[in-house]
Amino acid sequence: MASVDVPLRNGGFGSTQRKDAWWLTPLLVFLALAGFIAYATWAAFQNAHYRFGPYLSPFYSPELLGDPATAIFGGKPGWWPGWLPFSPALLILPVPAGFRFTCYYYRGAYYKAFWADPPACAVGEPRRKYLGERGFPLIYQNIHRYFLYLSILFILFLLHDAWEAFWFADGFGVGVGSLVLLINPILLGGYTFGCHSLRHLVGGRVDLLSQSPARKTAYDCVSCLNRKHMNWAWPSLIWVAFSDVYVRLCSMGIWTDWRIL
Secondary structure (H helix, E strand, C coil): CCCCCCCCCCCCCCCCCCCCCCCHHHHHHHHHHHHHHHHHHHHHCCCCCCEECCEECHHHCCCCCCCCCCCCCCCCCCCCCCCCCCCHHHHCCHHHHHHHHCCHHHHHHHHHHCCCCCCCCCCCCCCCCCCCCCCCCHHHHHHHHHHHHHHHHHHHHHHHHHHHCCEECCEECCEHHHHHHHHHHHHHHHHHCCCHHHHHHHHCCCCCHHHCHHHHHHHHHHHHHHCCHHHHHHHHHHHHHHHHHHHHHHHCCCCCCCECC
16 A cells, blocks of 8 residues: 655654655745735825726726726715825725635635645644634634625626726727736636635535526536636736736836727
């Protein structure tokens, strides 16, 4: 019978008999997530260069408060705390951030990369016992389904933004930015609609899905996306950041938005 050598329970952090580069994946995940968090935080506090022509950065969509001429509820409200820099993105980013932070796939990724819990299979942890998800902050994971509902609503806003991105001052047209903002909700939709919680929502509480054709079809569609959940998670994360970069640099005059049509 084949056997696998594993480190002793008290072998110490990082101790292992593995010979491969087990540290590479958690390192790359740490750098990618840390880089995204740093950029998104910086972009959220800028409160500038988030619009260019018909383009709206997804970090600021929907623009609930902000520019009085374009925001849904007008400009900066009087109740905004004086100590907190004003930015429309601060009302938006907590929802997608909460959705990803509580995502089943991302838990496995950042548990290893940030908390080393464990850093990799058969590698020693920095703690002696597993604290579980019944206390703070991990109990926060249980509200994932509620972030799902809000995230689905956000996909609708982003689809609207993608449609608006094809309408310029001189009428319908296609710019590079139009395609950038169109791809964004497609990738985010593939990630969001492959959510484990959505799979349970559309297929749960039914003993025989075959007796409910509509629910079975929905369940099969979500399951199809769910099988590639990781493959949707990373491209959608990278692309939403790139979408903000694209709009920002065009607004700053650094990049030129080429008109295709």
